[in-house]
Amino acid sequence: MMMMIEYCKLFLLVALWSVEVSNTAELRCPDTSLDAEVDKNVILQCLTVPKMDVSNKVEWVLNDTVDVHLLRNGKHEFVHQGKDYKDRTSLFDSELHTGNCSLRLKTKMTHTGRYRCSVRIGDETKHCFISLTVRPHELNPSDVYRRRDNRSSIHEKPTDGNNTGSTNTLSAGAIAGIIIAVIIVKAAIIIIIAGVICLPCHRPFEGVRQNDPDAPVAHNGPVQAVE
Numbered sequence: 001m002m003m004m005i006e007y008c009k010l011f012l013l014v015a016l017w018s019v020e021v022s023n024t025a026e027l028r029c030p031d032t033s034l035d036a037e038v039d040k041n042v043i044l045q046c047l048t049v050p051k052m053d054v055s056n057k058v059e060w061v062l063n064d065t066v067d068v069h070l071l072r073n074g075k076h077e078f079v080h081q082g083k084d085y086k087d088r089t090s091l092f093d094s095e096l097h098t099g100n101c102s103l104r105l106k107t108k109m110t111h112t113g114r115y116r117c118s119v120r121i122g123d124e125t126k127h128c129f130i131s132l133t134v135r136p137h138e139l140n141p142s143d144v145y146r147r148r149d150n151r152s153s154i155h156e157k158p159t160d161g162n163n164t165g166s167t168n169t170l171s172a173g174a175i176a177g178i179i180i181a182v183i184i185v186k187a188a189i190i191i192i193i194a195g196v197i198c199l200p201c202h203r204p205f206e207g208v209r210q211n212d213p214d215a216p217v218a219h220n221g222p223v224q225a226v227e
């Protein structure tokens with residue numbers, strides 16, 4: 001009888017202990033949101049606390065609808081896997097027994113969404129979630145170059161490709177024309193000014209010359225006008 005009671009006590013203790021463990025055990029996703037560039041490998045972290053063997057069953061599901069990676073009865077199941085995830089997912093098999101159920105994912109643009117990591121602990125299935133945002137490739141120098149190229153081609157759209165050269169010569173011609181025009185206008189102004197200055201001084205000067213041919217003003221006058 002005493003033996004029976006002792007046995008019961010022990011059984012109860014063990015039962016209580018295991019219930020307690022499964023109740024307090026948690027599944028944790030340390031990063032609740034993650035940002036990744038497209039076509040890069042990213043790790044969606046998920047782990048049990050305390051560490052426990054999860055090599056029997058782990059599930060990764062997107063938006064509660066798309067199967068991303070399923071491990072059931074210790075086997076990877078790809079039958080129901082979403083087609084966008086084919087050959088792009090893996091678990092760290094050697095770490096499953098330590099509660100590391102992290103998912104390695106090679107990103108696609110369609111992978112943006114909310115990921116659920118699910119593990120069965122005792123009688124309960126625990127979850128944690130990670131929001132993943134996949135963004136396009138970062139600009140590298142060649143992209144910037146291409147963009148600049150694109151912009152300049154848009155800029156040159158009004159004239160076609162072959163006219164690019166003649167456009168340049170045209171603008172060069174225009175500049176030459178402007179310079180010539182400016183020179184002509186300047187020359188005209190000089191001539192007009194010279195004329196205006198000369199006209200009044202011409203007569204007195206002729207008079208001076210007539211009256212006094214040796215006057216210095218008479219000699220300098222015409223020379224200045226020519227210049």
Ligand SMILES: *[C@@H]1O[C@H](CO)[C@@H](O)[C@H](O)[C@H]1NC(C)=O
Pocket residue numbers: 043045046047092095100102
């Ligand atoms: C799980 O294992 C992977 C691969 O060794 C490691 O990179 C990652 O940090 C581990 N995660 C945790 C939560 O231990």
Ligand SMILES: *[C@@H]1O[C@H](CO)[C@@H](O)[C@H](O)[C@H]1NC(C)=O
Pocket residue numbers: 062063066110112113114
């Ligand atoms: C998942 O959810 C996110 C956010 O609501 C959405 O942008 C994305 O298109 C969804 N992905 C799929 C495959 O349903």
Ligand SMILES: *[C@@H]1O[C@H](CO)[C@@H](O)[C@H](O)[C@H]1NC(C)=O
Pocket residue numbers: 146147149150
């Ligand atoms: C130029 O821009 C268009 C869209 O604006 C894009 O489709 C095309 O690929 C670009 N071309 C280059 C050479 O980058």
Ligand SMILES: *[C@@H]1O[C@H](CO)[C@@H](O)[C@H](O)[C@H]1NC(C)=O
Pocket residue numbers: 160161162
């Ligand atoms: C440029 O000129 C060449 C020969 O003169 C011609 O074969 C080609 O089609 C032209 N290209 C454009 C965009 O006009």
